[in-house]
Amino acid sequence: MPAFFLIVTAGVSYKHKKDNVSTIDIFNESNDGLWCHEFNDSKLLLNEKQQTITIKNGTNEKTYPFSSVIGWYFNLDSGGYDGGFGTGAIRQQNLNNSGLFIEVKDVMFPVWQVKFYPQKGKFHQDTGYNDVKLQITRWLRVLWLRVLSQVINKK
Template sequence: MTAMTEVKQPNFLLMKRVWIAIALPIVIFYFLGMKGLVQLALIWIFVSIMLLMFAYKKFRIKKWNASTKDHFGETDGIWSHEFGPTAMKLDEKRGLIHLKEENKQKTYPFSAIKEWRYNLSTTRERAGIDKELDRTHDFRESGFYIAVDDIQYPEWRVMFFPKQGDFNSQEGIRDTELQLKRWMHIFEKVINKG
């Protein structure tokens, strides 16, 4: 069975915090009239702005969670992952891998693949007096790396994002780790088979 996993994109206007931010001045106007609305303006404007800011942050995370597109082709032999400006597609039947990173893309035969690995950078040193370790995911360094026999582009990085949670949560770090390990297994199965 061919499996395509894609999550439904969130809608900012359907988020609870957005509706509360919109409803707050309406409720104040309904119970206290225009005078009450004006008198409490600083409070409800501040609260509404905070609600909208938190809603937008949550919306962005949900949007990124839903932006990963995976195709696991156990029957058709096409395996692909896409997130942001990066993608990889393994065509098992033709023995080809197509890679995309930012504004460059190229197709290689499986024989050009030298190695693959992943990096899940989850520990950074905080600046300051204490210099303690911060258990957050460093998005800029994390990803699935594929080394190929190409002088111009010897290594490609494919980005991953948690499908649940975010990079600053244990749930998000674990989800990303499982995705990366899944792709290690796929590469071992597909590339080593050919």
């Protein structure tokens, strides 16, 4: 029985480390007007030259002009852990409910979720939670400076 717990613990630890490094962020480093965040099956791509935003969540992916963006907000669920048997499910639910949400002028897909995962620590720990909060805050700033300013300046 102890060997089973060691294997499970090692597997969980490996998954966290793999997820920690699976986030890709591009902040216009090449000065080409591209800003991109990717984590697993979630993606946010801003193209300043074409003034478009591409959002992917799961198998759904669409590109919109900046003018189709109505607004955005974020949510970070945490807590609910009691150390009991269902704690892993609660952690996963918190992760699934968290992220950056972008509202667009699209009847079929009015709200898109962009997912994030800590690059340091675990989501249910302060280090991981604060890391995700910092990542989302950066992308809120990018949206504000890039998308909203482009739309306002065109009017």
